[in-house]
Amino acid sequence: xxxxxxSQPFLPFALPEIGEEEIAEVVDTLRSGxxxxxxxxxxxxxxxxxxxxDDSLHAIAVNSATAGLHLALEALGIGPGDEVITTTHTFTxxxxxxxxxxxxxxxxxxDPATLNIDPVAIEAAITPRTKALMPxxxxxxxxxxxxxxxxxxxxGLKVVEDAAHALPTTFQGQLIGTLNSxxxxxxxxxxxxxxxxxxxxxxxxxxxxxxxxxxxRLHGINRDAFDRFQAKVPSWYYEIVAPGFKYxxxxxxxxxxxxxxxxxxxxxxRREQIAQRYDEAFADLPLMLPPxxxxxxxxHAWHLYVLRLSDEASINRDQLIxxxxxxxxxxxxxxxxxxxxxxxxERYKLQPEQFPHSQRAYERMVSLPLYTKxxxxxxxxxxxxxxxxxxxx
Ligand SMILES: *Cc1c(COP(=O)(O)O)cnc(C)c1O
Numbered sequence: 477x478x479x480x481x482x483s484q485p486f487l488p489f490a491l492p493e494i495g496e497e498e499i500a501e502v503v504d505t506l507r508s509g510x511x512x513x514x515x516x517x518x519x520x521x522x523x524x525x526x527x528x529x530d531d532s533l534h535a536i537a538v539n540s541a542t543a544g545l546h547l548a549l550e551a552l553g554i555g556p557g558d559e560v561i562t563t564t565h566t567f568t569x570x571x572x573x574x575x576x577x578x579x580x581x582x583x584x585x586x587d588p589a590t591l592n593i594d595p596v597a598i599e600a601a602i603t604p605r606t607k608a609l610m611p612x613x614x615x616x617x618x619x620x621x622x623x624x625x626x627x628x629x630x631x632g633l634k635v636v637e638d639a640a641h642a643l644p645t646t647f648q649g650q651l652i653g654t655l656n657s658x659x660x661x662x663x664x665x666x667x668x669x670x671x672x673x674x675x676x677x678x679x680x681x682x683x684x685x686x687x688x689x690x691x692x693r694l695h696g697i698n699r700d701a702f703d704r705f706q707a708k709v710p711s712w713y714y715e716i717v718a719p720g721f722k723y724x725x726x727x728x729x730x731x732x733x734x735x736x737x738x739x740x741x742x743x744x745x746r747r748e749q750i751a752q753r754y755d756e757a758f759a760d761l762p763l764m765l766p767p768x769x770x771x772x773x774x775x776h777a778w779h780l781y782v783l784r785l786s787d788e789a790s791i792n793r794d795q796l797i798x799x800x801x802x803x804x805x806x807x808x809x810x811x812x813x814x815x816x817x818x819x820x821x822e823r824y825k826l827q828p829e830q831f832p833h834s835q836r837a838y839e840r841m842v843s844l845p846l847y848t849k850x851x852x853x854x855x856x857x858x859x860x861x862x863x864x865x866x867x868x869x
Contacts, residue, residue, distance in 0.1 A: 487857065489806035490667035493743070493848045494732065501731035508727075513537075513694075516727040520734050524677055527737055528653045533679055534686035537730060538693060541640045541663030541676035543723035545610075546573040548636045548659035548678055551688040554579045554607055561601050562610040562638075563593035564813045564826075565834040570612055570638045571814055582606070583814055583826065588833040590767045591615065591782065595623035602627075608634035613642035613652060615810070616669070616777030617767055621647045621655050634658045640676075641779035643669050644740050648771060653679045664729075667847075669743060669777050670736035672729035696720030746848045747778035750855055754781055754844065757859040761866050762789040764840075780810055781846040783862075784837060790867050793840050799865035800842075805858055808843045 505516060517537045524535040538544045554560060556578040562570050564583040571581045584597035591614045598609060609628055611619040619637075628635045639645070640663035642652040653660045659682075662668075664675035680686050691698050696718035699709055725733075755765050764784040769776055785793055793809075800807045813834045815826040828835040844858055863869050 484804055486804045487806060487845060487854055489808050489845050490847050491849045492666055492671045495735065497735040498732045501735055502728055505727050505731045511728055512726050513724040514727045516730040516734060517725050520730040523734060523737055527740065528651055528679065530654050532681055533654065534683065536678040536686060536689050536693060537725035538676045538678055538723045539725050540674055541661050542569040542573060544661035544676040544678035545569065545636065545638060546576050547689040547692055547723060548661060549573055549577050550692055551685045552608060552634045552658060557605060558607040559603060559605040560608045560610055561598055561606060563612050564815045564831045565591060565614065565811060566612045566814065567811055568814060568817065570610055571820065583820065585831045586834050586837065588837060590617060591837060592617065592619045595620060595627060598627055602631055606631065606633060608636060610636050610638055612638040613645055615766060615780040615782055616641045616645050617769060618642065618645050618647035618652060618774065625656060640668060642777050644744055644775055645777040646775040649774065658682060659685060664733060669779050670740055672733040675725050675729045675733060691717060692720040693723045694720060695722065743848050744775065744777060747846060750846050750850060751778045751781050753855055754859065758862065761863065761868055762786040778846060781844045782810060783842050783844060784840040791865060793842060796842055796865050800861050803861040805861055806845060809841060810843050813838050
C-alpha cells in the first residue's frame with residue numbers, strides 16, 4: 477500500500493525548466509511581428525556553434541531532431557537498396573527516418589555494460605549494402621565513438637549521431653557535435669536536456685551537407701544558386717531545386733533556445749548531482765546502476781537515469797513501476813526496443829532472441845524522474861519509494 481500522504485502532489489516524470497528570460501524573449505518575439513524563422517533562429521544557430529566551440533561547424537536549426545536526422549540522411553544520399561545500422565534500444569525516430577528515404581534499417585543489439593550500440597554487433601551486421609551507422613548516445617552517455625569511426629573508416633560508411641540525449645556529453649574530452657561524424661543531431665523536445673517545445677539542431681563539418689540540408693529544410697528553395705550569376709538577387713526571387721520539406725524552426729521556439737542554451741552547463745551539473753545522489757542511495761539495493769563514462773572526467777548529459785533490477789530483486793520491473801506510481805511518482809521505460817514493436821518486428825521478421833542484451837535490459841529497466849526542477853525533497857521522495865518497493869525502507 478502507498479504511504480504517500482494525499483497532500484503530496486504527483487511528481488511528474490519530466491518537466492522543462494523555463495525561466496523569466498525565456499518568457500521575456502518569447503514575448504519580445506511575439507511583439508516584434510516576426511514569429512517564424514528569422515533573426516532569432518539565426519542567432520540560435522550561431523550561439524550553438526559558439527557553444528560547441530569550433531567555428532568550422534555548421535548548425536542548422538530544425539523543428540525536431542527527427543527532421544534533422546531525415547535531412548542528414550537525405551543530404552548523404554541514402555536511398556532504396558541501402559542499409560543503415562542502428563541500435564534496437566532507441567526511440568523509433570532514429571530508425572523511421574531511414575524508412576523515409578526508402579532505405580532499410582539493420583537493428584543491432586546493445587552492449588549491456590553501456591546500454592549503447594555494440595560495435596561488435598555492428599561489424600557482424602555490415603553487408604555490401606550498408607551505407608551508414610547511426611549511433612545513439614543512450615541516456616546521455618557517449619557511445620565509444622573511436623570504435624564507431626574505426627568501423628566506418630574500414631568499411632567506407634557515413635556516420636550520423638543521434639545526439640537527442642547528448643547535450644552536453646563529451647567523448648574523450650570532446651563535446652558530442654564536434655567529432656568527425658558526417659552529422660550530429662540534437663533534440664529540444666519538451667523532456668530533453670534543453671527545450672524549445674519542439675526543435676532540433678543538425679550539426680555538420682561538411683559545407684555541402686550543410687548547404688543541402690538548408691535547402692531541403694525549407695521546401696527546396698535555393699537563393700544561393702541564383703546568387704552565383706547575379707550581383708544582386710531581387711528580394712522576391714527564388715528557385716525551387718528539389719521537393720524539399722517544411723522543417724524550419726520558428727523564432728518563437730528559437731527564443732526559448734537562446735536562453736536554454738546559456739543554461740546547459742548549469743542544468744547538467746544539477747542533473748549530475750541528482751544522479752550522484754540516486755547512485756549513493758541505491759548502492760546497497762539489488763539493482764544495476766546506470767553506467768558511467770569510461771573516462772571519469774567525461775561529461776554524461778544525464779538525460780535519463782535508468783535502473784535495472786538484478787536477479788536477486790524481490791519484485792519485478794512492472795511491480796516496481798506500480799509501487800512508484802502508487803506513491804505518486806511518474807516513471808517511464810526507455811525503451812520498448814524497436815524489435816518488439818509491430819511495424820519493425822513484422823517488416824524485418826525480428827525475434828527477441830536476436831537482441832538478448834536489449835531484451836534483458838528492457839525487461840528489468842525503469843527510468844526515474846531526473847530533471848533540474850526537482851527539489852532535493854523530490855529526490856529523497858523517489859529514493860524512499862524505490863527503497864520501500866525493494867523492501868529496504
Ligand atoms: C527524442 C528523441 C528523438 C526525436 O527527437 P524529436 O526532437 O522529438 O524529433 C530521436 N532520437 C532519440 C533517441 C530521442 O530520444
